Amino acid sequence: MQNTLLAKYSGAVPRYTSYPTAPHFHEGVDCGIYAQWLGALGEGQKLSLYLHIPYCDRLCWFCACHTKHTLKYEPIANYLESLKKEIVAVGAKIAPGVEVSAVHFGGGSPTMLKPEDMVDLIRALRAAFRFAADVEVSVEMDPNDLDEPRYDALARIGMTRASLGVQDFHPEVQKAINRIQTFEQTKSVVDAVRARGVSSVNCDILYGLPYQTEATLAETVDAILSLKPDRIALFGYAHVPWMKKHQTMIPEAALPGLQERFDQMTFAAERLIAAGYEAVGIDHFALPGDSMAVAARTGQLRRNFQGYTVDDADALIGLGASSIGQLPQGYVQNMPATGEYQRMVDQGGLAAVRGIAVSENDRMRRRVIEEIMCRFRLNFDALRQEFPAGIGAVIEEARQFAASNSDGICEFIDGNFVVTELGRPFARTIAAVFDDYLGNGKGRHSVAV
Incomplete structure:
Protein backbone atom coordinates (compact mmCIF):
# COMPACT_ATOMS: atom_id res chain seq x y z
CA MET A 1 0.00 0.00 0.00
CA GLN A 2 2.71 2.48 1.01
CA ASN A 3 4.71 1.79 -2.15
CA THR A 4 1.62 2.47 -4.21
CA LEU A 5 0.95 5.76 -2.42
CA LEU A 6 4.57 6.88 -2.82
CA ALA A 7 4.56 6.14 -6.52
CA LYS A 8 1.25 7.93 -6.97
CA TYR A 9 1.57 11.01 -4.77
CA SER A 10 5.27 11.90 -4.47
CA GLY A 11 5.71 13.53 -7.86
CA ALA A 12 7.35 16.92 -8.38
CA VAL A 13 5.12 19.72 -7.09
CA PRO A 14 5.75 23.19 -5.56
CA ARG A 15 6.48 23.70 -1.87
CA TYR A 16 3.68 26.30 -1.81
CA THR A 17 5.45 29.02 0.12
CA SER A 18 3.48 31.33 -2.18
CA TYR A 19 0.57 31.16 -4.58
CA PRO A 20 0.91 31.75 -7.44
CA VAL A 358 -3.04 38.39 -7.51
CA SER A 359 -6.66 38.10 -8.63
CA GLU A 360 -9.57 37.26 -6.37
CA ASN A 361 -9.38 33.70 -7.68
CA ASP A 362 -5.68 33.62 -6.75
CA ARG A 363 -6.46 34.85 -3.23
CA MET A 364 -9.15 32.23 -2.82
CA ARG A 365 -6.95 29.38 -4.02
CA ARG A 366 -4.04 30.67 -1.95
CA ARG A 367 -6.23 30.43 1.14
CA VAL A 368 -7.35 26.91 0.18
CA ILE A 369 -3.76 25.76 -0.36
CA GLU A 370 -2.62 27.38 2.90
CA GLU A 371 -5.46 25.66 4.78
CA ILE A 372 -4.37 22.28 3.43
CA MET A 373 -0.68 22.90 4.15
CA CYS A 374 -1.25 24.34 7.64
CA ARG A 375 -4.44 22.72 8.95
CA PHE A 376 -4.99 19.68 6.69
CA ARG A 377 -8.63 20.54 6.18
CA LEU A 378 -11.02 22.87 4.37
CA ASN A 379 -13.81 24.40 6.44
CA PHE A 380 -16.34 25.17 3.73
CA ASP A 381 -18.51 27.44 5.91
CA ALA A 382 -15.52 29.66 6.73
CA LEU A 383 -14.43 29.71 3.09
CA ARG A 384 -17.94 30.67 1.96
CA GLN A 385 -17.88 33.64 4.34
CA GLU A 386 -14.48 34.81 3.10
CA PHE A 387 -15.08 34.16 -0.61
CA PRO A 388 -18.86 34.13 -1.19
CA ALA A 389 -18.65 34.64 -4.96
CA GLY A 390 -16.28 31.98 -6.23
CA ILE A 391 -15.70 29.31 -3.62
CA GLY A 392 -18.38 27.03 -5.03
CA ALA A 393 -16.10 25.90 -7.85
CA VAL A 394 -13.31 25.00 -5.41
CA ILE A 395 -15.70 23.11 -3.14
CA GLU A 396 -16.85 21.09 -6.13
CA GLU A 397 -13.21 20.33 -7.03
CA ALA A 398 -12.65 19.10 -3.48
CA ARG A 399 -15.76 16.91 -3.62
CA GLN A 400 -14.75 15.40 -6.94
CA PHE A 401 -11.20 14.70 -5.75
CA ALA A 402 -12.43 13.04 -2.55
CA ALA A 403 -15.06 11.02 -4.43
CA SER A 404 -12.55 9.78 -6.99
CA ASN A 405 -9.86 8.98 -4.43
CA SER A 406 -9.89 5.41 -3.16
CA ASP A 407 -6.53 5.53 -1.38
CA GLY A 408 -7.78 7.02 1.87
CA ILE A 409 -5.66 10.19 1.77
CA CYS A 410 -8.69 12.46 2.20
CA GLU A 411 -12.32 12.26 3.27
CA PHE A 412 -15.37 14.32 4.16
CA ILE A 413 -16.10 14.75 7.86
CA ASP A 414 -19.12 16.83 8.95
CA GLY A 415 -19.31 18.22 5.45
CA ASN A 416 -15.70 19.43 5.37
CA PHE A 417 -12.71 18.24 3.32
CA VAL A 418 -10.10 16.61 5.57
CA VAL A 419 -6.63 15.28 4.78
CA THR A 420 -6.27 12.02 6.71
CA GLU A 421 -3.22 10.93 8.71
CA LEU A 422 -2.36 8.67 5.79
CA GLY A 423 -2.51 11.61 3.42
CA ARG A 424 -0.59 14.21 5.46
CA PRO A 425 2.84 13.32 4.02
CA PHE A 426 1.35 14.06 0.60
CA ALA A 427 -0.22 17.42 1.51
CA ARG A 428 1.77 19.22 -1.19
CA THR A 429 0.33 16.89 -3.83
CA ILE A 430 -3.18 17.34 -2.48
CA ALA A 431 -2.74 21.13 -2.44
CA ALA A 432 -1.63 20.95 -6.08
CA VAL A 433 -5.14 19.77 -7.01
CA PHE A 434 -6.31 23.35 -6.44
CA ASP A 435 -3.40 25.02 -8.30
CA ASP A 436 -4.75 26.69 -11.45
CA TYR A 437 -1.23 27.44 -12.75
CA LEU A 438 0.51 24.09 -12.33
CA GLY A 439 -0.43 22.58 -15.68
CA ASN A 440 1.01 25.31 -17.89
CA GLY A 441 4.53 23.86 -17.95
CA LYS A 442 6.38 26.65 -16.14
CA GLY A 443 8.95 25.60 -13.56
CA ARG A 444 10.40 22.32 -12.39
CA HIS A 445 10.02 21.17 -8.82
CA SER A 446 11.47 18.71 -6.32
CA VAL A 447 9.72 15.53 -5.20
CA ALA A 448 6.88 15.93 -2.72
CA VAL A 449 8.38 13.75 0.08
Whole structure:
Protein backbone atom coordinates (compact mmCIF):
# COMPACT_ATOMS: atom_id res chain seq x y z
CA MET A 1 0.00 0.00 0.00
CA GLN A 2 2.71 2.48 1.01
CA ASN A 3 4.71 1.79 -2.15
CA THR A 4 1.62 2.47 -4.21
CA LEU A 5 0.95 5.76 -2.42
CA LEU A 6 4.57 6.88 -2.82
CA ALA A 7 4.56 6.14 -6.52
CA LYS A 8 1.25 7.93 -6.97
CA TYR A 9 1.57 11.01 -4.77
CA SER A 10 5.27 11.90 -4.47
CA GLY A 11 5.71 13.53 -7.86
CA ALA A 12 7.35 16.92 -8.38
CA VAL A 13 5.12 19.72 -7.09
CA PRO A 14 5.75 23.19 -5.56
CA ARG A 15 6.48 23.70 -1.87
CA TYR A 16 3.68 26.30 -1.81
CA THR A 17 5.45 29.02 0.12
CA SER A 18 3.48 31.33 -2.18
CA TYR A 19 0.57 31.16 -4.58
CA PRO A 20 0.91 31.75 -7.44
CA THR A 21 4.39 30.26 -7.17
CA ALA A 22 7.58 32.02 -8.30
CA PRO A 23 7.86 30.38 -11.77
CA HIS A 24 4.73 32.33 -12.74
CA PHE A 25 6.14 35.74 -11.85
CA HIS A 26 6.62 38.02 -14.88
CA GLU A 27 8.33 41.29 -15.82
CA GLY A 28 5.05 43.22 -15.80
CA VAL A 29 5.59 43.95 -12.10
CA ASP A 30 8.46 46.44 -12.06
CA CYS A 31 9.78 49.23 -9.85
CA GLY A 32 6.90 51.53 -10.77
CA ILE A 33 4.25 49.00 -9.79
CA TYR A 34 6.16 48.13 -6.65
CA ALA A 35 6.33 51.79 -5.62
CA GLN A 36 2.54 52.04 -6.00
CA TRP A 37 1.99 48.97 -3.86
CA LEU A 38 4.31 50.28 -1.15
CA GLY A 39 2.50 53.61 -1.15
CA ALA A 40 -0.85 51.91 -0.66
CA LEU A 41 0.14 50.44 2.72
CA GLY A 42 -1.87 52.31 5.30
CA GLU A 43 -1.92 53.48 8.89
CA GLY A 44 -2.04 50.64 11.38
CA GLN A 45 -0.85 47.90 9.04
CA LYS A 46 2.04 45.67 10.08
CA LEU A 47 5.20 44.85 8.13
CA SER A 48 7.62 41.97 8.20
CA LEU A 49 11.07 42.65 6.72
CA TYR A 50 13.32 40.05 5.09
CA LEU A 51 16.95 41.04 4.35
CA HIS A 52 18.95 38.82 2.03
CA ILE A 53 22.74 38.54 2.40
CA PRO A 54 23.77 36.59 -0.74
CA TYR A 55 27.30 35.60 0.29
CA CYS A 56 28.94 32.57 1.89
CA ASP A 57 32.58 31.85 2.72
CA ARG A 58 31.94 28.27 1.63
CA LEU A 59 29.33 26.90 -0.74
CA CYS A 60 27.28 24.03 0.62
CA TRP A 61 26.50 21.75 -2.30
CA PHE A 62 22.98 20.90 -1.11
CA CYS A 63 21.93 24.55 -0.98
CA ALA A 64 19.29 25.94 -3.34
CA CYS A 65 19.45 29.54 -2.10
CA HIS A 66 20.54 32.59 -4.10
CA THR A 67 24.10 33.00 -2.84
CA LYS A 68 27.71 33.12 -4.00
CA HIS A 69 31.06 32.16 -2.58
CA THR A 70 33.55 34.83 -1.51
CA LEU A 71 36.60 34.92 0.74
CA LYS A 72 36.92 38.72 0.43
CA TYR A 73 34.89 41.17 2.45
CA GLU A 74 34.99 44.03 -0.06
CA PRO A 75 32.09 42.69 -2.20
CA ILE A 76 29.99 42.31 0.96
CA ALA A 77 30.80 45.84 2.13
CA ASN A 78 29.84 47.26 -1.28
CA TYR A 79 26.63 45.24 -1.29
CA LEU A 80 25.67 46.54 2.15
CA GLU A 81 25.97 50.13 0.94
CA SER A 82 23.44 49.40 -1.80
CA LEU A 83 21.22 47.48 0.61
CA LYS A 84 21.06 50.51 2.89
CA LYS A 85 20.09 52.68 -0.08
CA GLU A 86 17.23 50.31 -0.85
CA ILE A 87 16.16 50.42 2.79
CA VAL A 88 15.97 54.21 2.63
CA ALA A 89 14.08 54.17 -0.69
CA VAL A 90 11.51 51.61 0.46
CA GLY A 91 11.02 53.25 3.84
CA ALA A 92 10.37 56.62 2.21
CA LYS A 93 7.43 55.19 0.24
CA ILE A 94 5.64 53.70 3.24
CA ALA A 95 3.25 55.66 5.46
CA PRO A 96 4.70 56.60 8.89
CA GLY A 97 1.95 54.72 10.75
CA VAL A 98 2.96 51.33 9.31
CA GLU A 99 4.82 49.32 11.95
CA VAL A 100 7.48 46.60 11.63
CA SER A 101 6.65 43.56 13.74
CA ALA A 102 9.36 41.15 12.52
CA VAL A 103 12.78 41.24 10.85
CA HIS A 104 14.50 38.19 9.36
CA PHE A 105 18.12 38.12 8.21
CA GLY A 106 18.65 35.34 5.65
CA GLY A 107 21.09 34.26 3.03
CA GLY A 108 23.60 33.18 2.22
CA SER A 109 25.27 33.65 5.58
CA PRO A 110 24.20 36.81 7.45
CA THR A 111 26.65 35.93 10.21
CA MET A 112 29.49 36.63 7.77
CA LEU A 113 28.86 40.34 8.39
CA LYS A 114 31.35 42.17 10.57
CA PRO A 115 29.91 43.06 13.99
CA GLU A 116 29.87 46.77 13.24
CA ASP A 117 28.03 46.14 9.97
CA MET A 118 25.33 44.11 11.73
CA VAL A 119 24.71 46.99 14.10
CA ASP A 120 24.86 49.56 11.28
CA LEU A 121 22.28 47.61 9.28
CA ILE A 122 19.74 47.45 12.10
CA ARG A 123 20.35 51.15 12.72
CA ALA A 124 19.51 51.88 9.08
CA LEU A 125 16.32 49.82 9.36
CA ARG A 126 15.20 51.63 12.50
CA ALA A 127 15.86 54.99 10.84
CA ALA A 128 13.76 54.08 7.79
CA PHE A 129 10.90 52.17 9.45
CA ARG A 130 8.84 52.38 12.59
CA PHE A 131 9.59 49.35 14.78
CA ALA A 132 7.14 47.78 17.20
CA ALA A 133 8.32 47.68 20.79
CA ASP A 134 8.19 43.87 20.75
CA VAL A 135 9.69 43.39 17.27
CA GLU A 136 11.04 39.89 16.62
CA VAL A 137 14.50 39.66 15.05
CA SER A 138 15.56 36.28 13.65
CA VAL A 139 18.92 35.44 12.11
CA GLU A 140 20.11 32.45 10.08
CA MET A 141 23.47 31.42 11.55
CA ASP A 142 26.50 29.50 10.32
CA PRO A 143 28.51 28.27 13.34
CA ASN A 144 31.72 28.48 11.30
CA ASP A 145 31.37 32.28 11.05
CA LEU A 146 30.74 33.09 14.68
CA ASP A 147 32.96 34.55 17.38
CA GLU A 148 32.44 36.52 20.58
CA PRO A 149 32.25 39.99 18.91
CA ARG A 150 29.60 38.70 16.50
CA TYR A 151 27.58 37.15 19.33
CA ASP A 152 27.70 40.50 21.13
CA ALA A 153 26.62 42.32 17.97
CA LEU A 154 23.69 39.94 17.51
CA ALA A 155 22.63 40.73 21.07
CA ARG A 156 22.91 44.45 20.33
CA ILE A 157 20.62 44.22 17.29
CA GLY A 158 17.99 42.56 19.49
CA MET A 159 18.03 39.05 18.06
CA THR A 160 15.16 37.05 19.54
CA ARG A 161 15.40 33.88 17.43
CA ALA A 162 18.49 32.03 16.22
CA SER A 163 18.14 29.61 13.31
CA LEU A 164 20.92 27.06 12.80
CA GLY A 165 21.27 24.83 9.78
CA VAL A 166 22.61 21.47 10.94
CA GLN A 167 21.60 19.08 8.12
CA ASP A 168 23.48 15.97 9.42
CA PHE A 169 26.38 15.45 11.81
CA HIS A 170 27.77 12.30 10.17
CA PRO A 171 31.27 13.01 8.71
CA GLU A 172 30.67 11.10 5.45
CA VAL A 173 27.43 12.96 4.80
CA GLN A 174 28.99 16.30 5.67
CA LYS A 175 31.89 15.71 3.30
CA ALA A 176 29.51 14.79 0.49
CA ILE A 177 27.54 18.04 0.87
CA ASN A 178 30.57 20.24 1.71
CA ARG A 179 29.13 21.23 5.08
CA ILE A 180 31.65 20.48 7.81
CA GLN A 181 30.09 21.40 11.15
CA THR A 182 30.65 19.51 14.36
CA PHE A 183 28.15 18.98 17.15
CA GLU A 184 30.51 20.82 19.50
CA GLN A 185 30.45 23.90 17.22
CA THR A 186 26.68 23.80 17.07
CA LYS A 187 26.30 23.41 20.83
CA SER A 188 28.65 26.33 21.43
CA VAL A 189 26.40 28.57 19.29
CA VAL A 190 23.25 27.48 21.13
CA ASP A 191 24.92 28.07 24.50
CA ALA A 192 26.28 31.47 23.43
CA VAL A 193 23.00 32.88 22.11
CA ARG A 194 21.03 31.60 25.08
CA ALA A 195 23.57 33.18 27.43
CA ARG A 196 22.79 36.48 25.71
CA GLY A 197 19.07 36.20 26.25
CA VAL A 198 17.84 34.76 22.96
CA SER A 199 14.43 33.29 23.71
CA SER A 200 14.06 30.86 20.80
CA VAL A 201 16.41 28.52 18.94
CA ASN A 202 15.54 26.68 15.73
CA CYS A 203 17.57 23.85 14.18
CA ASP A 204 17.22 22.48 10.64
CA ILE A 205 17.71 18.80 9.81
CA LEU A 206 17.76 17.37 6.29
CA TYR A 207 16.83 13.87 5.21
CA GLY A 208 17.44 12.37 1.78
CA LEU A 209 21.14 13.36 1.75
CA PRO A 210 23.92 11.32 0.13
CA TYR A 211 25.16 8.39 2.25
CA GLN A 212 22.47 9.13 4.83
CA THR A 213 20.81 6.19 6.58
CA GLU A 214 18.29 5.86 9.37
CA ALA A 215 21.22 5.10 11.70
CA THR A 216 23.13 8.28 10.84
CA LEU A 217 19.93 10.30 10.95
CA ALA A 218 19.13 8.89 14.39
CA GLU A 219 22.50 10.10 15.66
CA THR A 220 21.83 13.59 14.30
CA VAL A 221 18.29 13.75 15.70
CA ASP A 222 19.41 12.60 19.14
CA ALA A 223 22.28 15.12 19.14
CA ILE A 224 19.89 17.92 18.24
CA LEU A 225 17.41 16.82 20.89
CA SER A 226 20.15 17.08 23.51
CA LEU A 227 20.27 20.83 22.75
CA LYS A 228 16.52 21.19 23.40
CA PRO A 229 15.82 23.66 20.57
CA ASP A 230 12.41 25.31 20.68
CA ARG A 231 11.73 24.39 17.05
CA ILE A 232 13.09 21.78 14.66
CA ALA A 233 12.57 21.82 10.89
CA LEU A 234 12.82 18.45 9.15
CA PHE A 235 13.28 19.13 5.44
CA GLY A 236 13.73 16.73 2.57
CA TYR A 237 16.79 17.53 0.48
CA ALA A 238 15.61 19.08 -2.80
CA HIS A 239 17.89 17.82 -5.57
CA VAL A 240 17.50 20.39 -8.36
CA PRO A 241 20.83 20.39 -10.27
CA TRP A 242 19.14 21.87 -13.35
CA MET A 243 18.57 25.01 -11.26
CA LYS A 244 21.60 24.94 -8.94
CA LYS A 245 24.65 23.71 -10.83
CA HIS A 246 26.78 23.19 -7.71
CA GLN A 247 24.43 20.35 -6.76
CA THR A 248 26.08 18.35 -9.54
CA MET A 249 28.95 17.95 -7.04
CA ILE A 250 26.70 15.67 -5.00
CA PRO A 251 27.05 11.99 -6.01
CA GLU A 252 23.57 11.06 -7.23
CA ALA A 253 24.28 7.35 -6.83
CA ALA A 254 24.65 7.95 -3.07
CA LEU A 255 21.25 9.61 -2.70
CA PRO A 256 18.56 7.55 -0.93
CA GLY A 257 15.73 6.26 -3.08
CA LEU A 258 12.16 7.44 -2.71
CA GLN A 259 11.19 4.71 -0.22
CA GLU A 260 14.35 5.36 1.79
CA ARG A 261 13.56 9.10 1.88
CA PHE A 262 10.05 8.39 3.09
CA ASP A 263 11.29 5.98 5.75
CA GLN A 264 13.86 8.52 6.95
CA MET A 265 11.22 11.23 7.18
CA THR A 266 8.79 9.00 9.07
CA PHE A 267 11.45 7.65 11.39
CA ALA A 268 12.80 11.11 12.30
CA ALA A 269 9.31 12.56 12.80
CA GLU A 270 8.35 9.74 15.15
CA ARG A 271 11.55 10.24 17.13
CA LEU A 272 10.89 13.98 17.53
CA ILE A 273 7.29 13.43 18.61
CA ALA A 274 8.38 10.76 21.11
CA ALA A 275 10.75 13.36 22.59
CA GLY A 276 7.84 15.71 23.31
CA TYR A 277 7.73 17.88 20.20
CA GLU A 278 4.43 18.61 18.46
CA ALA A 279 4.14 18.19 14.71
CA VAL A 280 3.50 21.47 12.88
CA GLY A 281 2.39 21.18 9.27
CA ILE A 282 4.37 18.79 7.08
CA ASP A 283 7.94 19.48 8.21
CA HIS A 284 8.15 21.43 11.48
CA PHE A 285 8.18 20.38 15.11
CA ALA A 286 7.96 22.59 18.17
CA LEU A 287 7.89 22.30 21.93
CA PRO A 288 4.32 22.60 23.24
CA GLY A 289 4.87 26.08 24.69
CA ASP A 290 6.48 27.51 21.55
CA SER A 291 4.42 30.08 19.65
CA MET A 292 4.46 27.92 16.50
CA ALA A 293 3.01 24.92 18.33
CA VAL A 294 0.37 27.18 19.87
CA ALA A 295 -0.46 28.64 16.44
CA ALA A 296 -0.84 25.15 14.97
CA ARG A 297 -3.22 24.11 17.77
CA THR A 298 -5.33 27.27 17.55
CA GLY A 299 -5.55 27.49 13.76
CA GLN A 300 -3.32 30.58 13.47
CA LEU A 301 -0.40 28.96 11.62
CA ARG A 302 0.52 30.65 8.33
CA ARG A 303 2.86 30.01 5.42
CA ASN A 304 5.16 32.40 3.54
CA PHE A 305 8.55 32.37 1.83
CA GLN A 306 10.24 31.32 5.09
CA GLY A 307 7.93 28.29 5.26
CA TYR A 308 5.68 27.88 8.29
CA THR A 309 5.37 31.02 10.37
CA VAL A 310 3.37 32.74 13.11
CA ASP A 311 3.97 36.08 11.40
CA ASP A 312 0.62 37.83 10.91
CA ALA A 313 1.96 40.96 9.19
CA ASP A 314 -0.10 42.53 6.41
CA ALA A 315 2.92 42.63 4.09
CA LEU A 316 6.34 41.04 3.80
CA ILE A 317 8.97 43.36 2.32
CA GLY A 318 11.98 41.67 0.69
CA LEU A 319 15.20 43.69 0.78
CA GLY A 320 18.37 42.73 -1.08
CA ALA A 321 19.22 40.84 -4.25
CA SER A 322 16.67 38.15 -5.24
CA SER A 323 14.42 38.94 -2.25
CA ILE A 324 10.70 38.32 -2.69
CA GLY A 325 8.03 40.43 -1.06
CA GLN A 326 4.35 39.74 -0.54
CA LEU A 327 1.97 42.70 -0.45
CA PRO A 328 -1.84 42.82 -0.50
CA GLN A 329 -1.79 43.39 -4.27
CA GLY A 330 0.65 40.59 -5.12
CA TYR A 331 4.25 39.42 -5.13
CA VAL A 332 7.41 41.23 -6.18
CA GLN A 333 10.99 40.01 -6.60
CA ASN A 334 14.23 41.98 -6.73
CA MET A 335 16.93 41.50 -9.33
CA PRO A 336 18.73 38.24 -8.41
CA ALA A 337 22.18 39.16 -9.80
CA THR A 338 24.01 41.13 -7.11
CA GLY A 339 25.86 43.41 -9.54
CA GLU A 340 22.68 44.36 -11.40
CA TYR A 341 20.81 44.73 -8.12
CA GLN A 342 23.42 47.21 -6.89
CA ARG A 343 23.32 49.15 -10.16
CA MET A 344 19.52 49.44 -10.06
CA VAL A 345 19.47 50.54 -6.42
CA ASP A 346 22.29 53.02 -6.89
CA GLN A 347 20.42 54.58 -9.82
CA GLY A 348 16.83 54.54 -8.60
CA GLY A 349 16.52 53.11 -5.09
CA LEU A 350 14.37 50.09 -6.01
CA ALA A 351 15.35 46.87 -7.81
CA ALA A 352 12.07 45.07 -8.56
CA VAL A 353 12.21 43.12 -11.84
CA ARG A 354 9.35 40.62 -11.70
CA GLY A 355 6.29 39.58 -9.77
CA ILE A 356 2.58 38.97 -10.16
CA ALA A 357 -0.60 40.77 -9.18
CA VAL A 358 -3.04 38.39 -7.51
CA SER A 359 -6.66 38.10 -8.63
CA GLU A 360 -9.57 37.26 -6.37
CA ASN A 361 -9.38 33.70 -7.68
CA ASP A 362 -5.68 33.62 -6.75
CA ARG A 363 -6.46 34.85 -3.23
CA MET A 364 -9.15 32.23 -2.82
CA ARG A 365 -6.95 29.38 -4.02
CA ARG A 366 -4.04 30.67 -1.95
CA ARG A 367 -6.23 30.43 1.14
CA VAL A 368 -7.35 26.91 0.18
CA ILE A 369 -3.76 25.76 -0.36
CA GLU A 370 -2.62 27.38 2.90
CA GLU A 371 -5.46 25.66 4.78
CA ILE A 372 -4.37 22.28 3.43
CA MET A 373 -0.68 22.90 4.15
CA CYS A 374 -1.25 24.34 7.64
CA ARG A 375 -4.44 22.72 8.95
CA PHE A 376 -4.99 19.68 6.69
CA ARG A 377 -8.63 20.54 6.18
CA LEU A 378 -11.02 22.87 4.37
CA ASN A 379 -13.81 24.40 6.44
CA PHE A 380 -16.34 25.17 3.73
CA ASP A 381 -18.51 27.44 5.91
CA ALA A 382 -15.52 29.66 6.73
CA LEU A 383 -14.43 29.71 3.09
CA ARG A 384 -17.94 30.67 1.96
CA GLN A 385 -17.88 33.64 4.34
CA GLU A 386 -14.48 34.81 3.10
CA PHE A 387 -15.08 34.16 -0.61
CA PRO A 388 -18.86 34.13 -1.19
CA ALA A 389 -18.65 34.64 -4.96
CA GLY A 390 -16.28 31.98 -6.23
CA ILE A 391 -15.70 29.31 -3.62
CA GLY A 392 -18.38 27.03 -5.03
CA ALA A 393 -16.10 25.90 -7.85
CA VAL A 394 -13.31 25.00 -5.41
CA ILE A 395 -15.70 23.11 -3.14
CA GLU A 396 -16.85 21.09 -6.13
CA GLU A 397 -13.21 20.33 -7.03
CA ALA A 398 -12.65 19.10 -3.48
CA ARG A 399 -15.76 16.91 -3.62
CA GLN A 400 -14.75 15.40 -6.94
CA PHE A 401 -11.20 14.70 -5.75
CA ALA A 402 -12.43 13.04 -2.55
CA ALA A 403 -15.06 11.02 -4.43
CA SER A 404 -12.55 9.78 -6.99
CA ASN A 405 -9.86 8.98 -4.43
CA SER A 406 -9.89 5.41 -3.16
CA ASP A 407 -6.53 5.53 -1.38
CA GLY A 408 -7.78 7.02 1.87
CA ILE A 409 -5.66 10.19 1.77
CA CYS A 410 -8.69 12.46 2.20
CA GLU A 411 -12.32 12.26 3.27
CA PHE A 412 -15.37 14.32 4.16
CA ILE A 413 -16.10 14.75 7.86
CA ASP A 414 -19.12 16.83 8.95
CA GLY A 415 -19.31 18.22 5.45
CA ASN A 416 -15.70 19.43 5.37
CA PHE A 417 -12.71 18.24 3.32
CA VAL A 418 -10.10 16.61 5.57
CA VAL A 419 -6.63 15.28 4.78
CA THR A 420 -6.27 12.02 6.71
CA GLU A 421 -3.22 10.93 8.71
CA LEU A 422 -2.36 8.67 5.79
CA GLY A 423 -2.51 11.61 3.42
CA ARG A 424 -0.59 14.21 5.46
CA PRO A 425 2.84 13.32 4.02
CA PHE A 426 1.35 14.06 0.60
CA ALA A 427 -0.22 17.42 1.51
CA ARG A 428 1.77 19.22 -1.19
CA THR A 429 0.33 16.89 -3.83
CA ILE A 430 -3.18 17.34 -2.48
CA ALA A 431 -2.74 21.13 -2.44
CA ALA A 432 -1.63 20.95 -6.08
CA VAL A 433 -5.14 19.77 -7.01
CA PHE A 434 -6.31 23.35 -6.44
CA ASP A 435 -3.40 25.02 -8.30
CA ASP A 436 -4.75 26.69 -11.45
CA TYR A 437 -1.23 27.44 -12.75
CA LEU A 438 0.51 24.09 -12.33
CA GLY A 439 -0.43 22.58 -15.68
CA ASN A 440 1.01 25.31 -17.89
CA GLY A 441 4.53 23.86 -17.95
CA LYS A 442 6.38 26.65 -16.14
CA GLY A 443 8.95 25.60 -13.56
CA ARG A 444 10.40 22.32 -12.39
CA HIS A 445 10.02 21.17 -8.82
CA SER A 446 11.47 18.71 -6.32
CA VAL A 447 9.72 15.53 -5.20
CA ALA A 448 6.88 15.93 -2.72
CA VAL A 449 8.38 13.75 0.08
